[in-house]
Every structure is written in structure tokens, then in C-alpha cells.
Amino acid sequence: MSLLVALDGPAAARVTLGTHHRELLALHRDLLGTTLEAVVTCRHCGTDSEFPVPAEAVLDLPAPVPGNVVAVEVGGARETFRLPTVEDLDATRGLAYDDAVRRLAVRTHVGGAAPALDSGDIARLTAAWDEADPAGDVTVDVDCVGCGVPLAVSVDPAEFVARDLDRFLDRLVREVHALATAYGWTEDAILALPTSRRRRYLELVDTRAAARSLTAVSS
The missing domain is CATH 4.10.280 (MYOD Basic-Helix-Loop-Helix Domain, subunit B)
Known part of the structure; x- marks a missing residue:
């Protein structure tokens, strides 16, 4: 977040994660024009595998509509949430996954107090967010060069662009x-x-x- 905030000002913190990823990848393409390489350490054998981040594929994903919200059933009622921003996600730093989603739900709930979420609610809400902002989750399938085990790697473009x-x-x-x-x-x-x-x-x-x-x- 700090990189784009330095370049674009505070507004860069108020975009969705997918928009943030797309802007970082576009910056990398425009400035460097090279393939963005990432590295993952295999959890099975400890070998490092380098792989290209599919930047153009991410850039081709649809951007969320400004003001987009998702509706999710929670406790038998239909609840509405806006898409989390980078600023919202930064406020969950250090929290366990479920606690982080619950904090995001409180920050993004539209209309009244946010409902309590159980594990099923969390799964439905995060799936709805992923569908509405597909570039927010950059996952690459990689075969470990050491042991050949397939790995699904979640990539944070900010780390490798920086x-x-x-x-x-x-x-x-x-x-x-x-x-x-x-x-x-x-x-x-x-x-x-x-x-x-x-x-x-x-x-x-x-x-x-x-x-x-x-x-x-x-x-």
C-alpha cells in the first residue's frame, strides 16, 4: 500500500485489493516492461521454485464497479457489504483469518450494525467478495522443481513489484x-x-x- 500511496496519495488506500493489484502490475509493466518473477518455498521439501506472475491475465480480469456491494445470507437475513479496501485490510493486520474477516464485515457492512458471522457466513462472504473483485486473489499453480508436488501459490504482487x-x-x-x-x-x-x-x-x-x-x- 505504501508504494502506491507515495505515488498517488491517500486515495490509493481507498481502492479494493483487486484494483490495488492491477495498479501495481500496470506500474511494473509500464516502468520495467519485464516479466514479474516470484518465488515459493515448497512446504514438502523446502525447495525454492521461481515462476512468472501472470500479470497480463490479472490485468485482463474485470474491475469491480465503483460502489459495488455484495449481498450475503446471514442468519436467515440478507445482509449487504461493500467491497473491502486496502485500508480496511490493513486494519486486520495480525489477526487470525476468521477474526480478520469479522473485522472486515464490521467495517464494510451497509446499514446498521454488522451481524455476527459463523464459519459458513465467513465462507459465503469471502466467496462473494472474490467473485466481485477477482484480481484480489492472485493464485498461481506451480509444480515444485524439487519434488514435483503441485502447489497453489497465493501471490502478493506488492512484494515482488517493490x-x-x-x-x-x-x-x-x-x-x-x-x-x-x-x-x-x-x-x-x-x-x-x-x-x-x-x-x-x-x-x-x-x-x-x-x-x-x-x-x-x-x-
């Missing part, structure tokens, strides 16, 4: 340093270059460095 953006920013700082050292250009001037031109200048810097090394060796 990782890739950290790597991108680190690489960008290194590129700025290399070009500023080689040519004396300012940071603003370097960042204003199209990526393709910046990479071409970096290739020339590398070529010059290699030539100097060969000259030093030959002399």
Missing part, C-alpha cells in the same frame, strides 16, 4: 554515476535521456574502459 523497483532504482543510480563520471553530465540531464540512448552511452563508456584496460596491459 523488489523489482528497488533493483531498477539501484541500476538507475549506477547508470547515472557512470555517465556523470565519464561525461560530467548532471543527474537531470542523464535522466532526461531516453532509455535507449542512455544505454548506448553506457555501452560506449564500457568500451572506453575496456580499451584503457587493454592499453594498460600492453604497455
